[in-house]
Amino acid sequence: MPQPSTEEEERAETGLFGPSAVTAYLEQVVEQLRDERGGAPSSSIPALAEADPERFGVVIATADGHVYEAGSTRDEFSLQSISKAFTYALALHDLGAEAVHAKMDVEPSGDAYNEISLQPGSGRPANPMINAGAIASTWLVPDSDRDLRRDRIREAYSRCAGRDLAISPEVLAQEHDAGDRNRALGYLLASAGIIEGDPTQALEDYFAQCSVLVTCRDLALMGATLANAGTNPLTGEEVFDAGTVSRVLSVMSSCGMYDDAGEWMVRVGLPAKSGVGGGIIAVLPGELAVATFSPALDRHGNSVRGVLACERLSQDLDLHFTHTARVARSTVRASYPIDQSPSLVRRNADAEAVLAEHGTDAVVVELQGDLLFTGTETAIRTVRDVAYDASYVVVDLRRVDVIADYAMPMLARTRQELHAAGRTVVVVAGNPDFGRSFRGDPPLEVFPSRAAAIKWVEDALLEEHGGPECTPSRVKPVESELFSRLDPADARALRVRTVERSWAAGENILRAGQNFAGIHLIVTGDVSMSLRTPSGERVELQVLGPGMSFGELALGTGDKQHATLSAVTDVTARVLSPQTLAELEQEDPGLGLRLWKALARDGFERADQQWRDAAVHASASDW
The missing domain is CATH 3.40.710.10 (DD-peptidase/beta-lactamase superfamily)
Incomplete structure (x- = not known):
């Protein structure tokens, strides 16, 4: 035999x-x-x-x-x-x-x-x-x-x-x-x-x-x-x-x-x-x-x-x-392609089509517990296995408690081997200095959150497989996701009522608890939506880019902002102020009603997508 x-x-x-x-x-x-x-x-x-x-x-x-x-x-x-x-x-x-x-x-x-x-x-x-x-x-x-x-x-x-x-x-x-x-x-x-x-x-x-x-x-x-x-x-x-x-x-x-x-x-x-x-x-x-x-x-x-x-x-x-007394659970918590649990970034229809077709070309591997030898071997084997069919691998280390000294050279070598074969490995780690443990060219990409890592991978897939329309750097308000739900004439009528505002990278745009401050249509830049848990930990909920909108959710929650919006990059937006919206209801109630329908449809679709993503991610974590 x-x-x-x-x-x-x-x-x-x-x-x-x-x-x-x-x-x-x-x-x-x-x-x-x-x-x-x-x-x-x-x-x-x-x-x-x-x-x-x-x-x-x-x-x-x-x-x-x-x-x-x-x-x-x-x-x-x-x-x-x-x-x-x-x-x-x-x-x-x-x-x-x-x-x-x-x-x-x-x-x-x-x-x-x-x-x-x-x-x-x-x-x-x-x-x-x-x-x-x-x-x-x-x-x-x-x-x-x-x-x-x-x-x-x-x-x-x-x-x-x-x-x-x-x-x-x-x-x-x-x-x-x-x-x-x-x-x-x-x-x-x-x-x-x-x-x-x-x-x-x-x-x-x-x-x-x-x-x-x-x-x-x-x-x-x-x-x-x-x-x-x-x-x-x-x-x-x-x-x-x-x-x-x-x-x-x-x-x-x-x-x-x-x-x-x-x-x-x-x-x-x-x-x-x-x-x-x-x-x-x-x-x-x-x-x-x-x-x-x-x-x-x-x-x-x-x-x-x-x-x-x-x-x-x-x-x-x-x-x-x-x-070896601490070996208690599987090192690989979950492994799944990003199309089953995408980033928090809202994409336009062109981008969604590309990611639907190529989403399996990127896989998230979530690790947990201690990376002693058996855990390291399992992690390396899993990363290599998924890389045979995927060009991008996101390794999430946030739930790892201990990483043995010998594990780092093994992980680094694996990453270099995959890079030589045309694969890209990125890491999610709580420590921003984690990438210094990995030598090689190009430098290892390390992200503070899973959402940020998957957004980076999605952007890479869109750049590779899509056209410029998938990742626009600037979107006119009339072409935004919200206004595109309206008749073009209605969109133009609303556009003339907006005012332009700008924020520098890192600046807070809206704070949790703040009164409703208007509907913001992003023209350029990226905006992070986050909140703080009862323990004070900041949790990123979503990343918004050109063509997306924010601030309107406060209209349905007692006119209070429940999340904090911050500029990831320099941001420019057109804003429909609360005063302008009040005047619109008096001057053109028909247009105001149609805007509310568009807002409701947009909100329901966003909630539905997030529920689906949460369900998929929860089931993936039980695999």
Whole structure:
């Protein structure tokens, strides 16, 4: 069976964006640790002793099935003692924890992995991660009606890896020839009543499970199956139940790295299992697995480069179990195209038509919580995914609580890769200085509000796909959205009653609580409509441009202005003053009535659009 591929890998083959920032980081780790020359391959059998010590690979597989790899990740090697964790899981799955515990304990031994020792009194092995316990685990796995024990064990490993794994005849023969110490353990277990009957077949099956060939990538997916509570994240098949996985990971935490387990948990802080074939598997439950491969071993029987790589990843990416307690909810709060929740800017008919056609070319990705490694990986993956089909990505960071130091370079690299592929990434952040953390050309666009960011993207789409009529810099009052609802003669009659006024950028035009000050028709510039919450926070409601109007809502709210209107840029407007409107009702009540109908129609249409936008945005946030 071929290696299963992820969507990330399939898309990477297109070469559109290149490798993920996570992959680039792993490549850097492999390159920086490649010159570590300590240790030597295991001499226990020729197949291990002859292993190329230069081979070195590192893989991260997430609990939802995304794989990142660097180095020698597709070279096969024998599973060796890493098999112990999965055979123990299969024994638990078959017989239950009570029956298995009756045959072996779960206490750290402090001994070497092949120590000939059993607990005084009970005769039980100290734990299933030393050879004595592993042989007992193998014996506990029963044959089925269809398969022998060793086939069931190999099949369980294959289901965790997502592909059919094979036993190496060469390695198996060598394990058999060099297996006297393990035979001694088998007969010792039989003499203590832990193994009932002749241990020969259990020993041969143990040799076989150690001889299963895997790649570093296989190991990572086997670990990701444990991280995903026993379900393979690529195939969706449940291999073990969550209770079994919980017990296995607990034993791996205290016993998986033999007599170096305590130091490992202090420095790396992940349940792990090593093998003398050069592999290491480490699991962060619910999030990811790390697998490494390098044949040179230290005095504990653990891969020298593998241990260093795991320490490096744990420290760089805050993977230590004591640093990841705040993972409580999905990092991606919502992801949606801007046509489903457009900006607060009122557009003319030409602009609305363009945005209706091209609105899916821009996507908002809302993030939340903490951007630790898993959150950063999910965020980067989501941004890259949506950028395959969209030219603009708005990343909203306002609900993010903590951004780890390593997250910023990864996000910046992702943004540069997308920019090189013709994509534009902009950010919504409460801190206006956020963009300084991103290096590259052009400078990162950072906006204080989602509305401002989407307006910028909409303007870019209109400039790219529309004509000058979509984004006019100046609109005559008779062509304004409000007056265009009237007969041209009525519009001209009202135009002559207006007076021109101007405001500088940043100047308040109307304040909340102010009496009705007339209907303002914007000729040039942009106007922001905002209000303050009970806590004093300013919330932007809408951005108005040339051809739009404001101030008229006070006519229906007790002649009081409920929102504040401020000039975003220099603004010029034509104003129908309250006095002029009063005179109009006396002098030409028919025209006054028609103006009121236009105002009512305009207000109802605005309210309807805002309700629709609010409903879409609320539903998008629940995705």
